[in-house]
Amino acid sequence: xxxxxxxxxxxxxxxxxxxGIGSRTAQRLAFHVLRSTxxxxxxxAEAIRExxxxxxxxxxxxxxxxxxxxxxxxxxxxxxxxxxxxxxPADVIPIERTHxxxxxxHVLGGALSPIDGVDPEDLRIEELYARVSAGGAQIREVVLAxxxxxxxxxxxxxxxxxxxxxxxxxxxxxxxxxxxxxxDLEYADEVTLGKALAGRHAL
Amino acid sequence: xxxxxxxxxxxxxxxxxxxGIGSRTAQRLAFHVLRSTxxxxxxxAEAIRExxxxxxxxxxxxxxxxxxxxxxxxxxxxxxxxxxxxxxPADVIPIERTHxxxxxxHVLGGALSPIDGVDPEDLRIEELYARVSAGGAQIREVVLAxxxxxxxxxxxxxxxxxxxxxxxxxxxxxxxxxxxxxxDLEYADEVTLGKALAGRHAL
Numbered sequence: 001x002x003x004x005x006x007x008x009x010x011x012x013x014x015x016x017x018x019x020g021i022g023s024r025t026a027q028r029l030a031f032h033v034l035r036s037t038x039x040x041x042x043x044x045a046e047a048i049r050e051x052x053x054x055x056x057x058x059x060x061x062x063x064x065x066x067x068x069x070x071x072x073x074x075x076x077x078x079x080x081x082x083x084x085x086x087x088x089p090a091d092v093i094p095i096e097r098t099h100x101x102x103x104x105x106h107v108l109g110g111a112l113s114p115i116d117g118v119d120p121e122d123l124r125i126e127e128l129y130a131r132v133s134a135g136g137a138q139i140r141e142v143v144l145a146x147x148x149x150x151x152x153x154x155x156x157x158x159x160x161x162x163x164x165x166x167x168x169x170x171x172x173x174x175x176x177x178x179x180x181x182x183x184d185l186e187y188a189d190e191v192t193l194g195k196a197l198a199g200r201h202a203l
Numbered sequence: 204x205x206x207x208x209x210x211x212x213x214x215x216x217x218x219x220x221x222x223g224i225g226s227r228t229a230q231r232l233a234f235h236v237l238r239s240t241x242x243x244x245x246x247x248a249e250a251i252r253e254x255x256x257x258x259x260x261x262x263x264x265x266x267x268x269x270x271x272x273x274x275x276x277x278x279x280x281x282x283x284x285x286x287x288x289x290x291x292p293a294d295v296i297p298i299e300r301t302h303x304x305x306x307x308x309h310v311l312g313g314a315l316s317p318i319d320g321v322d323p324e325d326l327r328i329e330e331l332y333a334r335v336s337a338g339g340a341q342i343r344e345v346v347l348a349x350x351x352x353x354x355x356x357x358x359x360x361x362x363x364x365x366x367x368x369x370x371x372x373x374x375x376x377x378x379x380x381x382x383x384x385x386x387d388l389e390y391a392d393e394v395t396l397g398k399a400l401a402g403r404h405a406l
Contacts, residue, residue: 005267005273006269007250007258008254008269011250015247028223034267034292045252047210048214048245048247048248051210051211051236052236054208064207065208066208066210071208089237090231093230
């Protein structure tokens, strides 16, 4: 369709590159930007620009940070003796949302996947080993919170092995797999239900 | 939640101002921007900026345009004798998509709604009258394609009346209301079905 002026078409194209935004939604968003005030539109453009200029990785845990160290690593109330290992910065959010975890994080930057060309040296695995070794007896536990997927499980196993080779007395744990709270047995898939059975505990 | 660095929080806030984007989706989009290359992110920021800098209204029909006149008004193959009146620039797209219409447009910039403080002088209604009067006998038909809603109907009636007072011999038409193609009678609402009955025609 040639009814859009080139700048409008360009905005639609850029918007439809976002995940979950199809061409119709991109059109709707573009018309919203056109209708909104100049200030609102430029605030969005500026926020995108600023996030790319100012956000980098925390030098300790590789979470997103606008300082050399992130807000969790610099928070005195967090327990540096427990390190929770996650795949992506976005994975920190749901764990924080539980309010159950007061330790610190280590963000790998992905999961091992030889098929996609992601090898151990592409992730922050050596940095984790170095961090745990340097911490010595101060570090009591490493929680492997990679996703419960094939690649996430493989990554967790790989790291657990590596940690045990390097540090003798370290508690390496993995997030529990099982039925989600509020789920219905009838609709549970067999793998999840199998995990729930295998992980059953005394009441 | 205070785990986001301020630039990230700012981007999430700006993204969640977009229509249909809740805070979770905004978070997902923000993390996508953070993960994407610098070039991709800045292209989006630039597209937003450019659209606000370069897009204005067509001096004839008030559609969006990056020149004084829009691409439809300057297209020699379009018939300037038929003017289709729509509420918003976004309404031009679905009509163009039908490939049934080869006339030109007039974009009102909204619909009459005294409750929301939208009076005739807030819309491009006088400009439509002036355009039709100036066109004289050249203009054969005005199609009122405002939305089939209370405000859209009121706007269409108001304009039809105004046009008839000013120009004697003018064909003023309204889009047909009725059952959408592919619909099921069983699930049709009574207002739509009433319109479909009232508008029945010989086969």
